[in-house]
Amino acid sequence: MTHRPLGVGVVGAGRVGAVLAAALRAAGHPVVAAAGESDASRARIAALLPDVPIEKPTAVARAADVLLLTVPDDMLGNVVAMLTASGAIREGQYVVHTSGRHGLAVLEPAREAGARVVAMHPAMTFTGTALDLERLGGCVFGLTAGAGERAVAEALVADLGGRPMWVPEEMRTLYHAGLAHGANHLVTLVTEAMEMLAAAGADDPSGTLRPLLTAALDNALAHGDAALTGPIVRGDAGTVEAHLEDLLANAPQTVASYVAMARATLDRAVTDGRLLPIRALKIHDLLARASVAAATPTTTLAPVVPPTVVDRTTHLR
Template sequence: MIGFIGAGQVGKTLGRYFAKHGVQITGYYSRSYESASKGAELTKSQAFKELRDLITTSQLIMMTMPDDRIGDMAVHLGKLNLDWKSKIVCHTSGVHSSALLEPLFQQGVTVASLHPMLSFADEDYALKVLGQTPLTLEGKGTQMNELKKILQVVHLKVRELKTEQKSLYHAAACIVSNYLVTLMDIGIECLVKAGFEQHSAIELIEPLATGTLHNFLEKGSEAALTGPIARGDVGTIRTHLQAISKENKHIEEIYRLLGESTLSIVRKQNQLDEYTLDGLKEVLQNEKGNNRNYQKNENEK
């Protein structure tokens, strides 16, 4: 039986998923009873007004609340005079490990963190793809195997993670999700400054962005990477930088940093000579390469 502390998008989606796969949901407790009632309605469970009652009737307690509240809630729960034997408490923060639940571990609770590598902005979509989405799990306690069994029963794809690597893992998730959105937004901004309407700019980038992501997932970074840096087009990169610099110095700096990181992939492709690679690096770093003679390389592209 699973109880949820927190009835936001993550809590409701997970509750619906577990219920859909035959796991009994005890119910929800939330700072807003209205939110708890909504979660209970979706899972045919109970909305709790008292946190103690939720804990008492649940074997697995999922803490699906904002990250900043997890530590304080763990301290609060640890002070409750309850029988914690055989209980499992699991939070869903991406950045924090189970160490945040140490006050409960000291009470004999099995503590864990379970993080789906998924956006919950659209609950119905998240529910649809959750079964195909990898989740990372780390924790400690006597009931860890029991927790793994529960997750296996509902066919969740779980990858175990070392506690000390949780922050780096979450940083990676932010880069490929949050910052991907940022990069798309920057590209749209450049297109708008080039004279396109917002909707036209989005139409322009959609096939390019989706195709690139497909190629990366199917073939890996070395095979998926194309464009002027991969071709060694120093003049093109210089032209890009000059154009961007006139519009937005901040975007210019982002372009330079991403370009330098891209060079590490280009080196693995092993298609460019060191002279061209050095020229690309110089132009990306500080434009010192402007006066070098790359005419041969550019004529041969």
Template sequence: MRAAGETVAGYVANPNAVHQFQPAQSLGFQGLGPLDTAALKAVDWVWVTVADDRIDSVSRHIDWQPHQVALHCSGATELSHLHAHKASAAIGFHPLQIFSQPAIALQLLAGSSVGIEVVAHQPHILETDAWQLASQLASTVQLKPLRIASGQRALYHAGAGYAASALVSMLSEASHLWQQVGIDPEQAREALLPLSHGALQAMRHNGLADAVAGPIARGDAGVVRQHMHALQLIGPSATQLYQQVALRQLNLLATAERLSAEQARDLHLALRLQPDHTPP
């Protein structure tokens, strides 16, 4: 925010967790004291950037002012948990980027989208005004605004998770299968990452359905049966995951009519392979 030209007044920290704010201190930000401090009441924008399960309890101790805008950066927590009815508006501002590695996130943040929900609380501000404020904020920090409907944050956040950490889980599953055939985990990661990158690039340029590749996209039921047989030797959870992913690929391909009815039927049959089946 400061790099974008905004004035950052400072931060309010739990006295028992001041060490967590050392990075902020190193950047020259100052502590404002307790939540009821006059300095906090004077600022225009108040960001509640605590863990989701603490947004409610922390926000209850803030003496919101009519001129203030209350914000949190949670993806799933509803704005009602800010208890900011005395503030002019409440805004959910959720950058769609991975922050497990903050330094990497900062490099990737510009150009990312941000999930935004707005609620106006005071007569002098309309919801359209609050949305304009949030959109301007997004543009200031080079983010693309994406509007979230009220009451839908949890579902929105679950979907975002599929596009982020769920991908990591799928790569972990792929690496686990490769370990069964003697491939080192580090080698697996180095080999799989370009494959994932290629799939994402194909999706970016061609859309979802046309980015699907492999035996499902080719209608190759014989290879799918081989996959199923090999996975059954690993265990039922591996087989079930493969089936669920493959079925979603089939549904996606159906939207683009990339498979004939016969190919789709044969693939569905291959995915129902019985435990005692042996490949030809």
């Protein structure tokens, strides 16, 4: 532990809160109380924070030197306002939320009451079990804090085994959007890819994808757009057309995301010069026709070229 022990209280013992509190306790900070209403939250407290008393949020706040607010984004403002109005927030107390989207503005009522406020978001997905404790090692935490709180914020991240990344207040939402786009949408993408393979007869879709996706992820993280391969970057319109026809017939629920990602991939391939705009035209046309086909009872790519294709071609040039 890099500083004196601080009594930790957690309001919202969901997947994130219970894990972070358990990690801080392992680093030497006593967890004084936790608040959790649902059966799942109480089960997490029992499993990850044994012997920690379950209290109402106001009681947790009054008992804590460091109050972790790990509630959903849309609830955070109301929770801060309620705890402050009740007198549970005190001068000198650290009030720390784990929202990626929010910065310090949402904690303004607590700051006005004299609390020292910190935004501390772990760039990690959580299961809410002990498995997450090892994953915290090396995890980046998006931090926003005033000059007077920076040292303690960094020390808490160090005690969690993480690495600090300072995010300006005005960039919190963009920071969080990058994480959500990369991680949350990846889950949807991979799940749909497994559905396609299952429809094609694969008996182990996840095992089929794992080596390919691992290599693609590593290459993308290391090389960005240069890692791109496949029919889009090659300009193989016939292959893209065959994909779309089969998806419309056998996995129509995946067409919208295939089209969206193909369009984004096409634009990037043209922008970096790997695909000529004239070759991109035909693929843009196919994608536009697939969007129309997916929204109608037909499962064929009718030769419809909407005006937006021309507009986007002008942009691509």
